[in-house]
Every structure is written in structure tokens, then in C-alpha cells.
């Protein structure tokens with residue numbers, strides 16, 4: 109499906125204008141290339157590169173082990189490869205090319221926000237967030253018993269953590285309450301750039317997959333389902349090469365119906381959990397705060413989700429941003445409850461009090477308003493959780509990611 113791409117860097121004055129979409133088939137990394145980054149290729153792709161060098165396929169496995177498990181970032185440091193081979197690959201222009209953390213902002217609550225350098229054909233920085241102790245709705249209460257030391261990664265003071273990953277530089281979906289929207293879409297990230305954020309953060313915190321409990325949320329900058337192929341290629345890399353479980357990953361979408369339709373068909377072994385940014389109790393309010401609702405209204409989104417075969421105990425998450433006076437009224441909680449019940453999907457609601465940004469006409473509801481909203485949902489039989497903001501002081505919280513250089 110091809111939709112015309114309308115480049116746009118600012119929020120349009122008229123929220124009624126059609127949402128610019130890029131649902132083109134962006135190419136996932138391919139070893140057809142004769143040189144470039146190795147990070148992003150799976151073991152098969154690496155084997156293809158190595159075979160062209162006249163090397164056995166298992167040399168590809170050695171590189172995969174080095175870059176995805178040992179977090180090695182220089183070809184010259186992969187000592188399992190013969191020196192001559194390392195030099196030959198480098199001479200031909202191959203490099204590991206993993207995204208690197210260029211700047212770190214540390215929050216009082218232990219959260220870290222990173223500017224990650226993606227040195228692709230068009231170098232860009234994106235944002236990635238590390239939240240020790242996690243904030244995955246049910247249990248994440250934002251309380252930290254210890255904090256990271258100044259400028260240093262913590263010496264394993266966390267028991268579990270969540271990494272929030274970006275899928276695009278900027279975003280083309282024009283949600284009226286979100287700072288990322290102000291950037292417009294700069295470009296899609298490649299699979300290596302998406303998975304690379306995770307590996308760079310794992311490297312910083314010495315995460316050992318299998319030992320440590322780390323969740324991923326694809327809730328950073330961008331709309332994952334408008335960069336579908338690269339996003340899913342990144343998930344496959346993270347599952348098959350890095351060794352993470354898709355059941356520890358959640359992807360959030362603003363409701364891109366063609367993307368959801370593809371996603372529900374993905375095989376369970378590489379399908380993350382799904383969160384839908386509902387953010388309003390009906391189409392009228394939703395279209396106001398999320399103009400994309402004019403293209404894909406709530407019913408179309410729900411119809412697209414319905415065929416998804418959930419795992420035992422799996423639920424769909426509906427995210428709901430509480431905007432003071434706009435979406436946080438008690439009767440809207442009851443309307444939302446009816447809506448969620450009508451979907452017939454096993455679901456829970458994550459409530460997110462709006463995180464402020466400059467030049468918005470929205471306000472953050474008081475804690476007791478949010479709690480009343482949650483209570484009203486619970487009273488209607490809808491499980492609801494208030495997500496505690498993480499790293500608001502360093503612009504790391506939901507909707508605040510905009511390559512803000514200040515902390």
C-alpha cells in the first residue's frame with residue numbers, strides 16, 4: 109500500500125488537514141549491500157556476507173555473538189575472527205555501525221534519557237529511555253530505592269528495568285498533546301537503528317539477557333506501524349539474535365489500521381504485546397486530540413485488533429492520556445468503560461496524566477482527579493492503572509521526547 113508522503117516539520121495550523129502517512133515498504137537491512145553496517149543483519153545475513161568473502165557460514169555466527177551478545181562495537185576487537193579477515197572486511201568498508209549513546213540525562217528518579225547517534229546515510233539522533241525498576245503499568249509505581257551515580261551507569265542497583273525505544277526520527281502523526289509531533293517526520297529508523305538502541309543501553313548497564321529482567325516498550329519517538337517492516341525486522345533481531353522474549357515487549361500504536369492488520373497476523377514467537385493509544389472516550393473527542401481518528405476511527409481500530417490471537421492471560425492495553433478538562437471528566441470514564449466493554453477484547457487501561465511541554469494549551473489533572481477516573485473505570489469492571497511519570501525532570505516522560513538538549 110503506498111500513500112503519498114507529505115513532508116512536514118511543523119504542526120499545521122489546521123488540525124483538520126489530512127494526516128500525512130508513509131506506509132511504504134521501507135527496505136529492511138539487506139546483505140546485498142557490499143559494505144556498510146553489520147549491525148542489523150541477522151545470522152543468515154551475516155553468513156551471506158562472510159560466504160562472499162570465501163569464509164564458512166559459521167563465521168557469521170561468530171560476528172552475531174560478538175555484536176549481539178558481547179556488545180562489541182569495533183570489527184578489530186572481534187578476536188574470534190582471524191586478524192586478516194577483520195582487516196579485509198574493514199578495508200572493504202564493513203563496520204559494526206551500532207548506534208551509540210552520545211549524551212546522557214539523569215533523572216532524580218533513576219531514569220536515564222539518551223540521545224543515541226544513528227550514523228546512517230542520513231545521520232540523526234533519536235531518544236531512548238532507561239527506567240530501572242520498570243513502569244509497565246501494574247507494578248511500576250516509580251519508587252526507586254537507589255539512584256544512579258553522577259555520570260556513571262549504576263552498579264546494578266536495579267532488579268528489573270524497562271527500555272523505551274524509538275522507531276522513527278520525529279513523527280508524522282499529529283497528536284495535539286505530544287511534543288514529538290512538533291518535529292514532524294525526519295526519517296524512518298532502520299532495523300539496526302531500532303534494535304541498536306536496545307543493545308547500546310544493554311551495553312551501558314551490563315544487561316545480561318537471560319539473567320536480567322528487562323522489558324522493552326516501543327513507545328519512544330515515532331509511530332512504529334508507519335515504519336512497519338523495519339520495526340518488525342528489529343523485533344525479529346531482538347528475539348532471534350539478542351535472545352529477548354516478545355512477551356516482554358510492548359508496541360504502542362496511535363491506531364494505524366493497515367499496520368494493525370499486519371501485526372495481528374505475525375507469528376506468536378515474534379509478536380510483541382499490543383497497546384493502542386485510545387486517549388479519548390469517543391470519536392468526537394478523539395478526532396480533536398488525535399486528527400488521525402478522522403482517517404481511522406475507533407471502530408476501525410477495534411475491528412482490526414479483533415482477529416488477534418492472544419496468548420493465555422494476554423490483554424490488549426488501551427492507553428489513555430488524561431488531559432485536564434478535556435478527557436478527565438468522571439462521565440468520560442464511564443463512557444470509556446462502555447467503549448472498552450463493547451470491544452469485547454480482554455483489555456486493561458493505562459492512564460497517563462498528561463506530561464507537560466512548552467506551548468501547549470493543555471493541563472495536567474490533579475492526582476486525585478486521575479485516581480477518581482481510575483476508580484470510576486474499576487467500578488465499571490475495567491482494570492485500570494495510573495502510570496507514574498518517569499523522568500519528567502529530564503524530558504524523558506511519555507510525549508516529551510523531542511531531542512531536548514537541556515535536562
Ligand code: SAH
Nearest residue numbers: 286327330360361362385427462463506507
Ligand atoms: N506513537 C505511538 C508510540 C509513542 S507515544 C503512540 O502514539 O502510541 C507513547 C504514548 O505516550 C502514547 O500512548 C501517547 O498517547 C502518549 N503521549 C503522547 N504525548 C503525551 C504527553 N504529553 N503526556 C502523556 N502521554 C503522552
Ligand code: SF4
Nearest residue numbers: 279281283286289362
Ligand atoms: Fe506520534 Fe505517538 Fe506522539 Fe502521536 S503520540 S504524535 S503517534 S509519537
